[in-house]
Amino acid sequence: MRSTALYILALILLGCSGKKEEHLTAFSQPTVEIVSNVTHSVAGDAISLVFKAEIDIDNFKLHIKNAFGSVLLSPELSEKENMVFHIPKNYTRVAGPCRWELLMDGHMVKQGKFDIATNAPKATYIESYFGPRSVTAGYNDYSMLTVAPTDAFDNPLDDGTKVTVKYQFQDNIDEVEIETESFFAFYNVRSTLKSGRILVTAECNGTTSKELATIVYPNNATNFSISSASAHNYADGNQIITFTSDIIKDEYGNIVTNGTLVTFVIKTDQDAYLYTIGTTINGIAEAKTLHPDKAVEWEIQAFVTGAAESNTTSFTFNAAIKDYPVHFSKGNRNIDIGPFESFMKQLIPDGLLVQLDIYDMDDVFISSKKTTTKNGVCNIFLGEYFLAEGxxxxxxxAAGITKEFIKNIDGDTVE
Structure with missing residues (x-):
């Protein structure tokens, strides 16, 4: 039993010593010379690395890594029995550092790098962006032109590349020269005092960008004046009164943008408020509303919200209806009101509001009824289901005229 255990232990020790010897086997460094070394190149140019070795080239690989990615290349045999590695076009077209490692059986033999410069002489392309595409008049606003010039392979050109910016407004064309930094250049085109369109373009190495534009809109409106006009000043509830502003401008004399909202606020002599709105066309806002149906004085003022206000103007409406008859029948339950005649004795337009308020003899409010006129008259019936006898x-x-009656309501007449 003891001899068997010693035999097994000997086998284990023998195996371990064999693995240790295998692990400690040293890598034999081959003799490799660089025949054709590249340190600088231009994007798009062909690049090949040539090495001379005294052993089979099938054992070698070249590892390439740059901004495009990494790849493992196999060598080709040249006429002079040298190893030649041809760098793929995808890698030679990307500007920047490119690192390489020569490997044999997974071990690095040599390493190095070469720099690829941008190829601006071949062709230059310009990516340009401009915004915002609208600004307001004055020197506080601007649009930024951003230019990113590249070579034919989309590599950003070197810092310090000169870019010429030109911008035009009305009869003026201005030109300024800027330089790229961190692969792009920018310039702030200031707004102008006058509204209009600014055109911008950029040029680099003889290549021009597309034409870009920003629109200079008028600034906020300033205070303005309004007026009111109508065919007559009678409170007939039918005619239309028109409120009109003068030409609304900004502080630089630009006519405000078409469609600017103007609110006309109307205050009555009873401290009630009405309003109507209009939008500007060529700087002028116009709003309309109906005449009231009773004598009243209006004060009108207009506002461009958050920006400007107008003067206050007044308009006095005279009573169009001086009086109207009222006739009771059927136990005073049937009330005929009218005809209503306007300022030329003509019948008023349909739709005049007439309201009846009912009180008991202690002046306590009971109920009310409303109706509107048709053909100058209207009727109110107080059925027994609505109002008991008493x-x-x-x-x-109606029309601002109040008439008061004390009546005995009787009978059981049903309308």
Whole structure:
């Protein structure tokens, strides 16, 4: 039993010593010379690295790495029995450092790098961006032109490359020269005092960019004046009154943009407020509204929200209806009101509001009824289901005229 254990231990020690010897086997460094070394190149040029070795070339690989990526290349045999590695075009077209390692059986034998410069003489392309595409008049706003010139292989040109920027407004053409930094160049084109269109372009190495533009819109509106006009000043509830502004401009004299919203606020002599709106066309805003149906005085003022306001103008409406008849029948339950005649004794347009308020004899409000005129007259019927028999105070209001009656409501007449 003891002899068997000693035998197994001997076999284990023998195996371990064999693995140790295999692991400690040293890599034999081959003799390799660089026949054709490249340190600088231009994007797009063909690049080949040539090496001379005294052993079979099939054992060698060349590892290439740059901004495009990395690849493992196999050698070719030249006429002089040298190893030749041809760098793929995808790698030679990318500007910047390119690193290489010569490997034999996975071990690095030699390493180095070469730099690829941009190929601006072959061709230059310009990527240009301009924005925002609209600014407001004045010197506080601007649009930025950003230019990224590249060579034929889309490599950004070197820092310090000169770019000429030209911009035109009305009769003026300005030119400025800038330089690229961190692969691009930019220039702020300031807004002008006058509204219009600014055209911008850039040039680099004889190549020009496309034409870009920004629109200079008028600045905020300044205070303005308004006026009111109508065919007559009678409160007939039918005619239209028109409010008109003068030409609204900004502080630099530019006419405000078409479509600028103007709100006309109307204050009555009873401290009630109405409003109507208009939008500018060629700087002028116009708004319309109906005449009131009773005598009243209006004060009108206009606003461009958050920017400007107008003067205050007034318009006085005279009563178009001086009086109207009221006729009671059917136990005072049927009330005929009218005809209503306007300022030329003509019947008023349909739609005049007439309101009846009902009170008891202690002046406590009970109910109300509303109706509108048609063909100059209207009718209100107080059915027994609506109002019981009794004595009531009736107030009729129409066209700003209030009439008061005390009536006995009786009978069971149903309309």
């Amino acid at each position: 004595k009531y105070k009736l107030k009729i209001n």
